[in-house]
Amino acid sequence: MTIRIFTAIVFLILIFTSTLARPDWVNLTGAETSPNIAEIYVLDDHVKLVLEIYVGNLEAFDELIPDDWLKDSSIKRAPVEERLQNFADNKFQFITDTGEKLSANLILLEPRLRIDRKSRFAGKINPYTKQRIPEAPEDKRVLYVEINYPFKSKPETLTIIPPLDEEGRALVSIGFIAYHKSVPIIDFRYLGQTAKLNLDWQDPWYTKFDNKNLTRHHKYPLMLYLYVEPRQVRLESLMRISDxxxxxxxxxxDFNASVEDKHQLLIKHIKNYYANKETLQIDGDSFKPDSIRVEFLNATLSGxxxxxxxxxxxKYSLLVGVSQQYLIETLPQKIESRWEFFNQRIDRIPVIVTDPVGPLQGLIDKDDPEFGWQNYLKKYSEPVIHPVEDETGWSISIPFIGEIKLxxxxPDQQEALSIVDGVLENVRIAFIEKEPGNFSRELGKVISAKQADVTKNELAKLFSPKVTGGAVGAVQAFNDVQIVNLQELNNPDGFSTTVNGSAKISARHWGHVDQRLIKFQILLDLIEVNKQWHLADLTVIDIKESK
Known part of the structure; x- marks a missing residue:
């Protein structure tokens, strides 16, 4: 059991430390790589069914095969309309709560190549099921079909019946996705049997299947995230726009206002609303946020x-994210908060608290709306800058005077690498500071004051890049740093060097971790002042994401 849990944890770490170019949520069912794909859209007056039928499974959908695809032209078949009605009555059925089987109208039918729905973990072992996650067929040929199933009055439920055998199991493997209007009802799942869908026409967010296995990852309309990090605490909330x-x-x-104007008005309104609210208590004292960021998001298949x-x-699929930032000097001992809003549809809200050790998930409800964080960290130490004191040249020690450099x-390659490593690490630590005055003070310990402003802007390209969602990333660690060349400066106390390396960039927001590995080449001018090495200048030659 321990080994199984450990394997699952390792696998999940691999998933949730995905790069920015990858989704923040990964489907492990393998349904998106199923040979046959069905996309179901429940709209105001009809159901739209989009099929990608694998060329090797055409027999299971024989009613849809065009006559000119048959090798034997002498085979007598029913007219297309009759075959299509048989398909709607007996093969791929949609039945309303009144018992009506919806008829079908063929919109489009043509040969295509299947959409490449890449799965990072296709072919690997799912740690929960111990089964291999399937890969898409090598043969990409499919019969692409669009069919509408119209209805006159909005049904309360829809029973979806795929092609079944005599025992009630799917004739072929079908991966499917379903939407109610613009809201995804599920992630990709297998349509292996009859599935009943309960429709909420007032708010499609709450449309759901009877089968609890048929659901989506972002199912809660309200979500809270508390981040406890060096120099800052962030309280983030994700809410429906109606909530x-x-x-x-x-x-x-003004109903005639543009989408942009409405969104800008909402952003301003939210910032004003939270500006004077003392939402958090940190070590017993109440605090107002130092800054507020508002973003608009929607739930997709990849997060x-x-x-x-x-x-x-x-509006049914739109989420509003609010991030409140609280600046701190050191990690506190205790953080407390109380959530004040619960809508009429849901009485529990998930809360994920993340500190330097990792995330911890819980739930709050109307009767117990308090949440927070207690400092139980045993091995944590505050990030501090350490002087870089690698000596180069010749020095002598004179009694009563001290050491004098002759x-x-x-420096040689190894000495230069040691100096570069130390200076880069100190700059990384300086960029942890969030309060502007503290940031300038700490960075001033590392860089020369002569070109501080210019150097700051160039440093930001590497040490605080913008990431997905408007957040700012941070360097977690440098790797594979190499000295390309060394050159003398006009200042005899320093040297210039071109450096190659890689850096792990990370940003946490809205409940997931954005990570990327970048490769860089930079030109550094380094000067020794009072036996300590400082950064005199930095030029970013190249930065690119590592695939």
């Missing part, structure tokens, strides 16, 4: 996606 409007009392009176304020998105000397 945050109710919580904050937001209302747009949450941040969208631009100008983008029009169906002359400077260019």
């Amino acid at each position: 945050i409007a109710e919580l904050t009392g937001f209302n747009v009176e 949450l996606k941040v969208i631009d304020v100008t983008t029009a998105v169906d 002359f400077n000397q260019m």
Whole structure:
């Protein structure tokens, strides 16, 4: 049991430390690589079914095969309309709560190549099921079909019946996804048997299948995240736009306002609402946020996606993220908070608290809305800058006077690498500081004051890059740092070097970790002042993400 749990944990670590170019949520069912794919869209007056039928499974959907695809032209078949009706009545069925079987209208039918729905873990072992996650067929040929199933009145439920054998099991493997209007009801799952869908026309977010295995990863309309990090605490919330409007009392009176104007008004309203709220207690004292960031997101098959304020998105799938930042000097001993809003549809809210050790998930409800963090860290130490004191050149020690440097000397490769490593690490630690005054003070211990502003801007390209969702990433560690060349400076107390290396960039927000590995080449000018090495100048020659 211990080995199995450990394997699962390692596998999950691999999943949730995905790079920014990859999704923040990974489906382990393998349904998206199933030979046959069905996309189901429940719209206002019809159900739209989109099929990708694997060329090796065409017999299971024989009613849809065009006549000119048959090798034997003498085979007598029913007319297309009759075959299509038989398909709707007996093969791929949609039955309403009144017992009506929806008829079918063929919209499009043509040969295509299947959509490449890449799965990072296809072919690997699922640690929970111990089964190999399937890969997509090598033969990419499919019959692409679009069919509409119209209805006159909105049904309360839809029973979905795929092609079944005599024992009620799917004739072929079908991976499927379902939407109610713009809201994904599930992640990719297998449609292996009859599935009943309960439709909520007032708010499609709450449409769901009877089968609890048919669900989506972002199913909660309210989610809370508390991040406890060096120099800052962040409280982030994800809410439906209807919920945050109710919580904050937001209302747009100008119905002719553009999408961008409405979103900008909401952002301003939310910031004003939270600006004077003392939401957190840190070590017994109440604090207002030092800064507030608002983003718009929607739930997709690969996780949450941040969208631009100008983008029009169906209100049912739109989420509003609010990030409140609280600046701290050191990690506190205790953080407390109380959530005040629960809507009428849900009485529990997931809360994920993340500290330097990792995340811990819990739930709060109306009767117990308190949450927080207690400092149980045993091995944590505050990040501090350490002077880089690698000596180069020749020095002598004179009694009563001390050590005097006779002359400077260019460092060798190993000495230069040690100096570069130390200076880069100190700059990384300086960028942990969030309060502007503290940041300038700490960075001033590392860089020369002559070109501080110019150097700061260049350093930011490497040490605080913008990441997905408008957040700012941070360097977690440098790897494979190499000295390319060494050159003398006009200043005899320093040297110039071109450096290659890689860095792990990380940012936590909205409940997941964005990570990327970048490769860089930089030009550094380093000077020794009072026996300590400082950064005089830095130029970023190249930065690119490592695939």
